[in-house]
Amino acid sequence: MYGLPEERNRSQPAEPEDTALRDSFEATIAADERIEPRDWMPDEYRTTLVRQIAQHAHSEIIGMQPEGNWITRAPSLQRKAILMAKVQDEAGHGMYLYSAAETLGVSRDQLVELLLAGKQKYSSIFNYPTLSWADMGAIGWLVDGAAIMNQIPLTRCSYGPYARAMVRVCKEESFHQRQGFEILHTLSHGTGAQHEMAQDAVNRWWWPSLMMFGPPDDESPHTAQSMAWKIKRFTNDELRQRFVDICVPQAAVLELTLPDPDLRLDEPTGNYRYGEIDWEEFKRVLKGDGPCNRQRLEHRTRAHEEGRWVREAAAAYAAKRARAEERLAA
Amino acid sequence: MTSTELRDWPLWEVFVRARRGLSHQHVGSLHAPDAEMALRNARDVYTRRQEGVSIWVVPTAQIATSSPDEKDAFFEPAGDKPYRHPTFFHVPEGVQHL
Numbered sequence: 489m490y491g492l493p494e495e496r497n498r499s500q501p502a503e504p505e506d507t508a509l510r511d512s513f514e515a516t517i518a519a520d521e522r523i524e525p526r527d528w529m530p531d532e533y534r535t536t537l538v539r540q541i542a543q544h545a546h547s548e549i550i551g552m553q554p555e556g557n558w559i560t561r562a563p564s565l566q567r568k569a570i571l572m573a574k575v576q577d578e579a580g581h582g583m584y585l586y587s588a589a590e591t592l593g594v595s596r597d598q599l600v601e602l603l604l605a606g607k608q609k610y611s612s613i614f615n616y617p618t619l620s621w622a623d624m625g626a627i628g629w630l631v632d633g634a635a636i637m638n639q640i641p642l643t644r645c646s647y648g649p650y651a652r653a654m655v656r657v658c659k660e661e662s663f664h665q666r667q668g669f670e671i672l673h674t675l676s677h678g679t680g681a682q683h684e685m686a687q688d689a690v691n692r693w694w695w696p697s698l699m700m701f702g703p704p705d706d707e708s709p710h711t712a713q714s715m716a717w718k719i720k721r722f723t724n725d726e727l728r729q730r731f732v733d734i735c736v737p738q739a740a741v742l743e744l745t746l747p748d749p750d751l752r753l754d755e756p757t758g759n760y761r762y763g764e765i766d767w768e769e770f771k772r773v774l775k776g777d778g779p780c781n782r783q784r785l786e787h788r789t790r791a792h793e794e795g796r797w798v799r800e801a802a803a804a805y806a807a808k809r810a811r812a813e814e815r816l817a818a
Numbered sequence: 819m820t821s822t823e824l825r826d827w828p829l830w831e832v833f834v835r836a837r838r839g840l841s842h843q844h845v846g847s848l849h850a851p852d853a854e855m856a857l858r859n860a861r862d863v864y865t866r867r868q869e870g871v872s873i874w875v876v877p878t879a880q881i882a883t884s885s886p887d888e889k890d891a892f893f894e895p896a897g898d899k900p901y902r903h904p905t906f907f908h909v910p911e912g913v914q915h916l
Contacts (some may be wrong), residue, residue: 524886526885526886527886549838573866575867576866580862580863580866583848583863584846584863587846587847587848590829590847596849653846654848660866660867719915793838797829802827802850802851802852802855803826803827803851805851805852806851806852806855809852810852
């Protein structure tokens with residue numbers, strides 16, 4: 489009757505012919521209730537979630553690098569403190585997500601190893617370089633904006649631990665997006681050179697941000713099944729469209745333009761039509777051939793190695809104290 | 819990977835009291851080598867925005883739970899006792915303060 493806590497006790501995949509279990513799983517999904525870690529679930533559901541949550545966690549951790557690049561060069565002490573808080577949040581988001589993935593029966597060590605071995609992906613957006621301070625603005629406004637668009641529906645994802653982690657992440661992300669918008673707004677309304685810097689950053693981050701929603705619906709291999717399982721609630725193209733519609737008026741307030749000559753309002757639908765996305769570039773970057781892929785993984789590996797002594801020291805200290813306590817108790 | 823790697827750090831469940839007057843609530847989990855580090859990590863991971871005034875960390879392995887497979891039988895005794903709820907009882911029209 490007793491076992492490990494609900495969040496931690498990995499359910500064993502049942503025999504596939506166990507239709508009662510499958511029926512109960514399908515009924516839970518159909519009733520819009522949540523699947524919890526100890527419930528029976530199809531192997532493919534588990535595999536899909538591990539892939540998606542791990543990729544999401546890795547993105548948070550790798551995503552610390554492009555912005556970490558500017559912490560020492562932030563233009564004021566306040567901007568620096570804010571940027572540090574934001575990058576720290578990203579580490580925290582990575583931790584929430586690794587915890588959620590662990591409820592599915594994988595360990596964080598395994599996931600870190602798979603990332604460092606290049607066997608699991610992270611969002612392609614983090615393979616672009618951050619060339620100026622204005623990139624901190626563009627990342628907050630566009631990259632975090634796109635991330636929020638993706639993450640809000642995930643708070644209703646059918647897998648309980650993932651949905652709960654997303655609630656926490658979404659609450660914190662809105663500060664990220666606003667700080668980015670504010671950086672751009674300040675630069676855009678500053679000197680001519682500052683305005684130009686802001687425009688340059690938006691020009692470089694706009695298209696990669698649209699790619700963050702993933703391939704178009706007719707080329708997205710996992711969408712249909714993920715929608716049926718209520719892991720995903722909207723398709724890639726639906727979310728992308730919503731993002732464009734929100735950004736266009738915001739760009740006007742920033743007095744910056746979006747680098748798309750085909751961008752125009754489609755009166756009947758109220759949606760903004762946008763130009764062709766360069767999916768070849770997307771595939772190239774995803775495959776490892778973006779501007780910073782190698783640098784990002786090398787940096788992550790180095791940080792992991794250089795932190796080894798800290799992990800070992802903490803473990804040795806804990807072991808020593810446990811032995812001392814045992815002696816006292818004896 | 820050596821034997822002192824993360825993989826040997828136990829898992830801890832984290833409970834946070836949001837403010838005085840409320841009970842501690844489960845917020846998530848983390849790995850840490852000992853209770854002290856678990857508390858420090860919990861502070862950094864789960865209370866960056868003053869979400870709490872008190873934290874508990876509990877070794878995950880120390881928590882016993884009921885099994886979902888036995889859900890029905892385990893909770894069944896409460897299933898046929900709706901009279902434990904006040905709404906079970908019919909109150910005649912006009913009766914007050916009952």
